[in-house]
Amino acid sequence: MSVQALGTNEIPSCHGGLENLDVEYDYDLEDVEGELPADIRATFYRNGPGRQRIGDSKYGHWFDGDGMLCQFTFNEGKAHFRNRYVRTPKYIEETAAQKVLYRGFGTQVPGGFLSNFLKMPANPANTSTVYHGGHLLALNEGGKPWELQPGSLDTLGEFTYDGQLEPSMVFSAHGKVHSRTGDYINYGAGVSGFGLKGPKPCINMYRIDPEGTLFKKAQIPLDNFPFCHDFALSDKYAIFFLGSIVFGNMMPVILGTRTISDQVTFDES
Structure with missing residues (x-):
């Protein structure tokens, strides 16, 4: 992967959203209509899947594309753009091998169920980003945050809030900053234990203060595993809509015969 100045993108605009972006850019934005106000000094971040293929293989679902952060910096009437892939183990190892090595939400490793047996989907860090408590984080629904260095966008590593995010905990891509306290409130699907009917689903809640310390955790028990994409936040409550779209029997996923998306x-009911 190379870092280059501005180049030409030959992908038709109607197809570009699901095509690979193989180049990491770093350049001043000069095509500006009018003038950028000189008193705007800020950085805007976006995150999304930057590639859908590796070598001769295509990922089975666009949720599995590797995360790429885009950074737009405004300063003294000028704008600068930079994009970098998040260097997760999945990204690094698949880039070197030029083939699929990790399972995903809708992707299987070639080789049948034996190649996927008991293997959890990788975290591509590709869904959203947040800057809070002095940390720039790339987020995904099914894993922990990945921290990047603001400015260079160098990947610093998986971020666990000083170990407060335990190995089994995930951290969603749709947290909210509390408008009054400045706390960052997020959640993740989880399992609170196992009973006669199998795993007991739950929602794990997290509260992080403005300095970046995760100081409160809670669990909400559930009757099933809903596809819980987002939530709303009021002054006192986190509101979840638990609809009829759910994750069914996960045993085929564990055994490696089917993907989560299946x-x-x-x-x-």
């Missing part, structure tokens, strides 16, 4: 189903 098991998304509609619960008529």
